[in-house]
Amino acid sequence: MNQTVTRALDLLSALQDGAQTLDECAERLGVHKSTILRLLQTLEAQRFVTHDAQHRYRLGSRLFELAGAALAQRDVRDVARPHLERLNEETGQTVHLAAYESGDVVYIDKLEARTGIRMYSRVGLRAPLHSTAVAKVLLADLPAAARREIAEGIDYVPFTDRTIRNATDFLAELERVRADGFARDSAEHETFINCIAAPIRDGSGAAVAAASVSVPTLSLPAHEVLALLPQLMTATRGASADLGWAPRSVNDREERL
Structure with a gap:
């Protein structure tokens, strides 16, 4: 599987445990912060993740939509x-x-x-x-x-x-x-x-x-x-x-x- 896609999926899986900072995400995946930031920005643009005022990232509303559609099918x-x-x-x-x-x-x-x-x-x-x-x-x-x-x-x-x-x-x-x-x-x-x-x-x-x-x-x-x-x-x-x-x-x- 494409490495970028794999990392994005790993990142989403990590966030299912709760909100995390950029540093925590980078440490969790063992990847440099700049790489994680680019992934987070891309995922946030598509509403797969979101972040709060403290810059803690969490799963976004797009995932709820997809989960609902998957269950409905x-x-x-x-x-x-x-x-x-x-x-x-x-x-x-x-x-x-x-x-x-x-x-x-x-x-x-x-x-x-x-x-x-x-x-x-x-x-x-x-x-x-x-x-x-x-x-x-x-x-x-x-x-x-x-x-x-x-x-x-x-x-x-x-x-x-x-x-x-x-x-x-x-x-x-x-x-x-x-x-x-x-x-x-x-x-x-x-x-x-x-x-x-x-x-x-x-x-x-x-x-x-x-x-x-x-x-x-x-x-x-x-x-x-x-x-x-x-x-x-x-x-x-x-x-x-x-x-x-x-x-x-x-x-x-x-x-x-």
Whole structure:
């Protein structure tokens, strides 16, 4: 690679650790100050770096624009797929990926169970909002006013005797999901299926998708499905990291909302 380009990239990488003076940059790269200054001036002209009144250089706004464009071009299905494939291989169970689109939660990817038992769900099918774990995860991430509006507009069809039947109980369930960081469907949509789901977040911290593991009771009892949560969380956190998610603190989601 061209030496000037290499040095410019090394300089940008050095600045990701925080603002630095010209002397600090030169020492960090082991290059003469005059060379570093020319690089900094060129990068600043293109808004890749900027400097303050104390002549400390930091990353510029152009990099944020490029980072945003790069993340926007990464389809969540493509990013999540290797993580979901690993989850499917580790658990042997059905894995779903779902997204919230125009008031509906829609399955956008599915990996079939490695056992002989298959679920009727398919890509493009809508998931009932009040009885599926993926829907709970995605709705729980919305602002309080939006959660309430959606909850009050749901037709609470009782799929099983465990299905949530009213807005008050559903809103309480969403609060539990927000506190726990994952959701459960304990035979609420189908009597013979238990499910756990967790969010996949993008660089802004928003839940752009939900991944789930669905297991027939013939394969595992409910408490053993819950034992799969660590594998699920590893997959969703890995996909989130690939989408640019880096939580600032344990209260990151609450601060954002």
